[in-house]
Amino acid sequence: MPLGLCAIQFWTRASFKGTSTLKRHINPTRVSIEQKESLRWPENMRQASGLAADPARCIHIGDREGDIYELFVTAHELGTHFLVRSSVDRRADDGTRTIIAAMDEVPGQGEHRIAVRDDKGKSSRAHLTIKYQRLHVLPPLAKQKRYPALELTVICADERGTPENRPPIHWRLITDLPITCVGEAVEKIGWYALRWKIELFHKILKSGCRAEEAVGAELKCPTVAN
16 A cells, blocks of 8 residues: 655656667766666655664565666665665675676575466465575775765565466575565565556556646746746
């Protein structure tokens, strides 16, 4: 049940042409966060944390688009927490191996079953192997002088077998929260699964309530100050 909005941004790109080509020629880790569209992630975290009486009670959940090192550092600075699905194979420990290499050495620590649906709405059960590990995660090489290394927990959930009509689940979640047992890892996986409710909420806000159209119309109207 959404209790309200503490931070939200409506935006669109000024230009869509050539953005995919640009990504192939520019290393995004060398571009400052102030020059990226992803700046909205740490900005929203700051706004939301500023409204919370106790930021430590907040857990900011995001998909792979939120796998931003600056977001992790912002959470550390604000004393709040995050849980994000990882998309970047970051350097870990002393920098001689990556997160994926480190997690490949961790044996399965437990199992869990969840209900999932394919694109046609057909429900099935997924049998997951769970493992977790606390790692020393390093900032991108180009930004190592600007940002500190962080102690983060990586949770892996890998589906056993090959399901029909959908790709198998291979989630790699990253959080600043400590994990001491399989039950706590499963709890965090459940939290991440709630992100789909956030997607549904935004679909209702944008498609049902036409919030973006309303904001666009408001921006076109002149403002008169008395």
